[in-house]
Amino acid sequence: MFVINCPYCGERDQSEFSCGGEAHIVRPKQPTELSDDEWAEYLFMRKNIKGVQFERWNHAHGCRKWFNMVRDTSNDKIHAVYKIGEKPPVI
Amino acid sequence: MTKYRINKTRFVDQTKTVSFTFDGKKYHGFEGDTLASALLSNGIHLVGRSFKYHRPRGIMSCGSEEPNAICQINDNTDLTEPNVRATEIELYEGLKASSQNCWPSLNFDIGGINNLISPFIPAGFYYKTFMWPKSFWKKIYEPLIRMSAGLGKSPTQPDPEIYDHKHEHCDVLVIGGGISGIISAKIAAKNNLKTILIEDKNILGGSTIYQNNKNFVIDGQKSNEWLMNEISELEKLDNLIIKNRTSLAAFHSYNYLLAKENISDHLPLDKKNGSIRQRLWKIRSDKVIVAAGAIERPLIFNNNDRPGIILANSVKKYLDFYGVSTGLNNIIFTNNDSAYETAVSLFEKGISVKIVDIRKKSSSNIVKNAEDLGIKIYWNSTVVNTFGYKKIKSIEIMNLSEDGSNVTGNKHKIQCDCLSISGGWTPMVHMHTQSGGKLDFREIDQVFVPTEKSENHINVGSCNGDFELEEIVKNTNYKVKKFLNINEGGFDKISVLCSKESEKKNIWLLPNTISESKTKSFIDFQNDSTAKDIKLALREGFKSIEHVKRYTTTGMATDQGKLSNMHALGIIADTAGVKMGTLGTTTFRPPFTPLTFGAIVGRNVGKFFDIVRKTSIHEWHVQNNAKFENVGQWKRPWYYPINNENLHEAVQRESKAARDSAGILDASTLGKIDIQGSDASEFLNRVYTNAWSKLGIGKCRYGLMLNEDGMVYDDGVTTRLGENHYLMTTTTGGAANVLSKLEDYLQTEWPELDVYLTSVTDHYSTASICGPNSKKILNKLFPNKDFSDEAFPHMSYQDAIIDKIECRIMRISFTGELSYEINVESKYGKSLWENCIAAGEEYKITPYGTETMHLLRAEKGFIIVGQDTDGTMTPIDLQMDWIVSKKKYDFIGKRSLYRSDTMREDRKQLVGLLTDDPNEILEEGAQIVSELDKKPVEMIGHVTSSYFSPNLNKSIALAVVKGGKKMNGQKLFVPMENKNINVTVSDFIFFDKENKRINA
């Protein structure tokens, strides 16, 4: 179980958080303009990397804030946490 | 004193006798004994039968690696526990232990017949034999396997004991209280670090605490004396917590560890006094120092499993720690120096001892010590056979060939009553690998040692592959200082003298004169797998160690292969001609030793198992005989039986009453989200399929919420309380998920929107009154209020006061009847409800539960999300096109409604079903077919809701059917186990399609 440094609350046990999958997949502003394939790309396709991955996390049993996290999925090392809207760090 | 209790030690108090029973017979031991040492002091070696061949087996070790001595404790009581290792359980007055796996008795075992037919029980036997014929399985194979397998008996009663969980944080956690753990803990604690030291035994000191050999000296003292002083100093340190009887169960990432503390297992039953039995510690430690030690390896030779064959260091511990001799005529069979310490100890206590060593020589101090004492050593020799059925009587030895691959010369028979074996040592790398650490294979002594990479934990002592006392002490000091960034450890100038091993030799499977197929060289003692099983698996094409392990079941017993894994690997490597380093190991999974279910669940039992949510009206429901159903964590009234009514009878009565006069439902559990902010309307436009901007203040609207994939996610009525203020209701079960989904969009996709969400589910209680007389009841409750259709139309809301209590009244309906929902602050819920019941008395107002609610709404064709939908239904599939705005540019899920797949006309669609026999009630979940004779049968849909409607006097059902929209009037079939039910597709609104009653 990791320790996650919530950008709003500080270090807390992983059990307080839930993971929301890959980060930086922006909802298209004009979905109706998209082809089925383009929409499916947004809707269904996720990378699921072994290695450094950018993820969305929610401090569900805490401040309820969503934020982004950079985690190496092969060893669970957390490289960075940052708020929604902030630029992703270069890892 | 018994014949085998030949030594007085400081660890066993021989003035305090403890009596216990084993297999019903009474014995005596002393305070400080384990069950195993007490049994051995009474000359008892035979403690069980092996799993497959039912061969007699004896105590083989002195710790958690024990494969044979597993017992049933306190049989036939509530507290009985199977699979307890006799080597770990501390003796207490009145302990009742019995052997397992030896029906009908330990000494006469019918399953021993398997031993005679063993050539026919090779690896994979169960997979191969019991496959065929199929009909044999239930009647013959399964009972046979169950009868002769079985490791102990489960308790039949609920566990009466108390278990506990505790969270702990520290700077340094030291795992293992042997010499390296003690040095580590002292360095850490003396440098102002909050330190916890856990040790699974009741006494600190590991194997050094009974190392009284003069060849091992620290700072001029015998190593055991030196360590004794260290321990007493350690116990004085302030910021050190020492936890005895505490074993590490799991080492997770980020230094999160679970450790199980045994609090009262060592106490007599009448002295426990309601004490907690075990506590599971959940420890988060900044740094972890693993000092888990090493486990002695057996040697693999023919008939190496007889009672009386014991690991050499265990023999030493029984002698020097417990004062018990495991035999009076010992032979030591070894490939390394450590067993010579046992030989010297035995000799010094006057016990006959000889040594068989596979090496050609050894020139260390300890070997010279043994030679000087005149102990006979057979060099370059191996044991080829052993004799004695229930206890070893003699062995045969032969010389080894030059390369060790064969035996030469004549057999030489030697009498003995105990054979101490030592195949070297295996570092306990389990903790290291559990935490994600990797291993390297060290050729010189054939061990896997940790690869140090982590910044957060280190391994010290023999679990790190340091076996000589000097390197253990000095490396531990050096490594711990570096790890904790400390300059002065207190052990820098220490002097250590010890015997050092220079000659090393290892043979995984010792050679024999007879062919392998005729030998029984056991690798996994508990699961009875032998060297030839492993070789057979390889011949049959299994290559991966993980596959060989499962096929032969090697390492899969309750000891998790602590003694067997290395030999299995070694034999695979030798046979396949690959290097062990490239073969890798099997995965070491937690827990390291078995955990009780009690320790895992802790206090979360009985009513603490899960949260129970009750509405403020709950007590009234209880008093009025409600039966409850669980909806999420809520207890909701299901129905209110009168005079022994069953569910069906009660629901028929309640449903009729609600349509004929008045019914009342506790609707407090519906999820409620308070939405405020200048963009609240825009937000609702984006999350619901319909339009919200034009909803007037004081009006209510039903909304359907989709997932981005277009599938229905939740529904409910939302009320506009003010210009920028809405109250959304959700399904009871979906409330938390809806809130977090809305928060997700608000925070991540639309942060520009000025909207605030607050869960107010628990803040309000709701009484929902429906039926033709509901308006009259409301008039009685609120005499000053105008409930005319003009002043208070359907789908609107007004504030009101009752008994000085503010309430919100919504005129909305889920039953199709004229209906009002009255909301008050939760603390007034019961008072409101009682007022409603009193006011409704003259109209025979009938409380109804969820079952009647479901029936009434089904008559009206209203869906329940999660019952009539399953995450694959779009609003179009539900024939709810009317609620999907065509004008809105976007809302969650809109684009997905135009995907080629969601636009297919043959998707499952919501329909009504009427049975040809109006009294036949379909089963929910039943499959629907259009052609009975077609093979294979094609399922075109299933029933989602089904009831007998008292108001229509016939059976009605909702179903989803492929292409159902266009099937109105079509005949279909619902095949059941013993009949086919004929049904006709109908409109899914069965009752009052014109909505006359809602607007009555």
Ligand SMILES: [Zn+2]
């Ligand atoms: Zn937070």
